[in-house]
Amino acid sequence: MSTTDGVGVPKLDRNPRVVQIHPRVSQNTAAYCPLQISSGDTARTVIRNALVTLGLDDSRTYSLLEVRDSGQEERPLEPSDCLLERVRLWPPETQRWHPETQGYYFVLQQTDSGAPEDGDRIDDYDDLCSLQAVSEASILEALCQRFYRLKIYTYAGNILIAINPNKFLPVYYNPKYIKMYEKQPLGKLSPHIFAVADAAFRAMLDNQVNQCIVMHGDSGSGKTESSSYLIHCLTALSEKTCSVGLKRTILGAVPGATGLWQRKNVRE
Numbered sequence: 001m002s003t004t005d006g007v008g009v010p011k012l013d014r015n016p017r018v019v020q021i022h023p024r025v026s027q028n029t030a031a032y033c034p035l036q037i038s039s040g041d042t043a044r045t046v047i048r049n050a051l052v053t054l055g056l057d058d059s060r061t062y063s064l065l066e067v068r069d070s071g072q073e074e075r076p077l078e079p080s081d082c083l084l085e086r087v088r089l090w091p092p093e094t095q096r097w098h099p100e101t102q103g104y105y106f107v108l109q110q111t112d113s114g115a116p117e118d119g120d121r122i123d124d125y126d127d128l129c130s131l132q133a134v135s136e137a138s139i140l141e142a143l144c145q146r147f148y149r150l151k152i153y154t155y156a157g158n159i160l161i162a163i164n165p166n167k168f169l170p171v172y173y174n175p176k177y178i179k180m181y182e183k184q185p186l187g188k189l190s191p192h193i194f195a196v197a198d199a200a201f202r203a204m205l206d207n208q209v210n211q212c213i214v215m216h217g218d219s220g221s222g223k224t225e226s227s228s229y230l231i232h233c234l235t236a237l238s239e240k241t242c243s244v245g246l247k248r249t250i251l252g253a254v255p256g257a258t259g260l261w262q263r264k265n266v267r268e
């Protein structure tokens with residue numbers, strides 16, 4: 001992305017680019033906005049321009065994340081970071097309009113809760129049973145607030161609610177979490193699908209009784225994906241404690257479970 005000045009000294013390409021800014025905020029707004037960025041525009045400037053373009057509340061606090069590589073890698077930007085410098089490192093075809101699935105865009109993330117500041121703040125509830133007033137509105141609000149902080153799992157007693165983030169969140173599925181949730185009572189740590197797998201696995205071993213995990217949700221809500229995470233966790237647990245035969249039985253429960261997990265490319 002550089003040119004030369006005729007005497008062999010590379011000249012930086014400082015032409016403006018149009019980038020896509022995707023809001024992740026608690027207010028209703030457009031799915032994304034295109035924004036022109038010029039040389040010298042910092043993350044701070046771009047946040048300000050994006051708030052105006054998207055009509056968002058500028059009394060809230062926001063940060064900017066750079067999303068690369070099919071949307072699987074998110075890098076928080078410092079307010080003083082120069083955006084054009086980041087964009088110039090992207091593949092040329094992503095420096096003009098391209099589908100979101102290709103990655104290479106910016107996320108405008110609201111970093112406060114978005115709740116009213118008059119003392120009526122909605123707290124962060126790991127378990128919906130601890131909500132002070134249980135209503136459809138308070139449940140939805142609590143789930144939304146968690147989702148904005150990328151907390152996709154929430155308990156309702158011993159039921160796990162999973163909200164489909166529609167993109168792989170590596171931070172959740174690092175194999176170290178299988179170890180972390182192992183032998184921990186459900187609800188002791190943050191809500192997680194590995195906690196459910198571990199609870200079922202322990203109950204099976206301790207009580208010598210078959211276990212059943214019921215997955216319920218609309219089409220596209222993430223049942224197949226969640227099954228793959230469950231199976232992955234169960235096989236990892238069975239590798240430690242039980243025979244190869246049990247691992248094969250577990251893998252057989254969901255056709256293609258191994259392939260599904262391997263495609264995620266999770267590394268220790």
Ligand SMILES: Nc1ncnc2c1ncn2[C@@H]1O[C@H](COP(=O)(O)OP(=O)(O)OP(=O)(O)O)[C@@H](O)[C@H]1O
Nearest residue numbers: 164165166167168169218219220221222223224225
């Ligand atoms: N936890 C998750 N993390 C990342 N992506 C997810 C997650 N859950 C679901 N998805 C994505 O959402 C899409 C739909 O998920 P999935 O196929 O699991 O839904 P489903 O409930 O099984 O749908 P159906 O009932 O129609 O078969 C897939 O592209 C999947 O990768």
